[in-house]
Amino acid sequence: MVMDNMIVAPTEDTAQRAAARARLDRLWAAGTAFLGTEFAILAGAMSWVSERNLVSAISNAGGFGVLACGAMEPDRLAEEIAATQALTSRPFGVNLITMHPRLDDLVRVCIEAGVAHVVLAGGIPPGPAIRAIKDGGAKVMAFAPALVLAKRLVRMGVDALVIEGAEAGGHVGPVSLTVLAQEVLPFIRTVPVFVAGGLGRGEAILSYLEQGAAGAQLGTRFAASEESIAHERFKAAFVRANARDAVTSVQLDERFPVIPVRGLSNAGGRRFLQHQADTIQRFLSGELTREEAQLDIEHFWAGSLRRAVVEGDVENGSVMAGQSVGMISAVQPVASIIAELVDQAVEALVRREAPAGES
Numbered sequence: 001m002v003m004d005n006m007i008v009a010p011t012e013d014t015a016q017r018a019a020a021r022a023r024l025d026r027l028w029a030a031g032t033a034f035l036g037t038e039f040a041i042l043a044g045a046m047s048w049v050s051e052r053n054l055v056s057a058i059s060n061a062g063g064f065g066v067l068a069c070g071a072m073e074p075d076r077l078a079e080e081i082a083a084t085q086a087l088t089s090r091p092f093g094v095n096l097i098t099m100h101p102r103l104d105d106l107v108r109v110c111i112e113a114g115v116a117h118v119v120l121a122g123g124i125p126p127g128p129a130i131r132a133i134k135d136g137g138a139k140v141m142a143f144a145p146a147l148v149l150a151k152r153l154v155r156m157g158v159d160a161l162v163i164e165g166a167e168a169g170g171h172v173g174p175v176s177l178t179v180l181a182q183e184v185l186p187f188i189r190t191v192p193v194f195v196a197g198g199l200g201r202g203e204a205i206l207s208y209l210e211q212g213a214a215g216a217q218l219g220t221r222f223a224a225s226e227e228s229i230a231h232e233r234f235k236a237a238f239v240r241a242n243a244r245d246a247v248t249s250v251q252l253d254e255r256f257p258v259i260p261v262r263g264l265s266n267a268g269g270r271r272f273l274q275h276q277a278d279t280i281q282r283f284l285s286g287e288l289t290r291e292e293a294q295l296d297i298e299h300f301w302a303g304s305l306r307r308a309v310v311e312g313d314v315e316n317g318s319v320m321a322g323q324s325v326g327m328i329s330a331v332q333p334v335a336s337i338i339a340e341l342v343d344q345a346v347e348a349l350v351r352r353e354a355p356a357g358e359s
Contacts, residue, residue, distance in 0.1 A: 020349035031215030034192045036091040038062035040215025042194050045095030048309040049223050049230050056087035057227035061335040065092040074105040081113045093117035098125050111136030130157050145173040147183045160192040167198025169220050169262050169322035185212040200324030202344025220322040226333045231312030235331050243326030252276045256297050264319040275300050
């Protein structure tokens with residue numbers, strides 16, 4: 001005998017959630033179509049972190065992983081691409097630094113390996129590199145810190161843009177994502193635009209999709225995932241941190257520029273301030289030339305990211321993190337992070353459609 005309370009029938013809540021999910025899929029359809037993924041959730045390329053294991057896990061969970069080439073030589077990049085392809089049959093991209101002395105060779109490696117998306121970062125991408133990637137059958141993504149550059153990149157043939165706010169971790173610009181989105185999204189409609197910087201919840205992603213974004217890029221949350229190869233002390237620092245702990249490096253003297261890098265405040269950061277002060281004093285006393293002083297300041301952090309990520313020295317290394325670090329309360333599997341982001345966006349849409357007085 002089948003009891004009434006054992007009969008499972010579709011509920012109004014189920015129908016509402018299905019409708020909300022369909023709405024979300026429509027909002028990021030341009031992003032999923034461009035990436036070839038289930039979700040328009042793009043992973044930021046993080047040196048020492050965005051390697052085969054994390055990238056394949058993100059792609060296998062329906063997102064879009066991106067390998068960080070960084071300072072790799074072509075043979076090493078080819079090896080990492082092949083290793084990632086062995087772990088996932090789904091799309092992923094490769095991030096190349098435009099200042100790399102062997103950029104042309106790295107592009108060739110990507111094309112020969114069948115990489116479908118190449119992300120050019122670290123400066124205005126050279127026209128020949130863009131053409132080589134497109135001629136090889138891949139799509140080109142690039143970063144646009146302002147509307148004028150976004151328009152220029154589109155004219156150069158870039159297939160998609162990422163606008164990254166100052167809330168992000170690592171090397172950042174001076175403008176917040178909330179401002180960049182207002183500056184860029186209403187005026188760039190011919191290519192997909194992905195938003196990045198300080199994103200840690202699905203409701204925030206939804207809000208930018210509704211402004212015209214094609215999808216979102218996240219880095220900090222994935223850096224603290226189970227699949228991330230980052231040292232456990234590195235991940236634990238993320239779990240402990242608050243948003244205000246993720247600060248940008250300070251420049252003491254405009255004669256000696258410091259590229260802003262956002263990371264967790266620690267002893268290394270405090271020593272960097274003292275190092276700048278000492279170096280500037282050595283310059284003023286004539287002990288160092290201006291060029292020597294600049295190099296001395298720039299070399300302070302050499303190897304410090306690896307020290308933090310690989311060796312777990314979170315007090316003296318560079319613990320790059322975005323302000324969304326304050327939303328990390330535990331180390332989670334990548335699939336759980338993505339599912340949580342999607343669920344939060346869907347739930348926000350469900351609440352919006354609920355009759356007045358319901359929540």
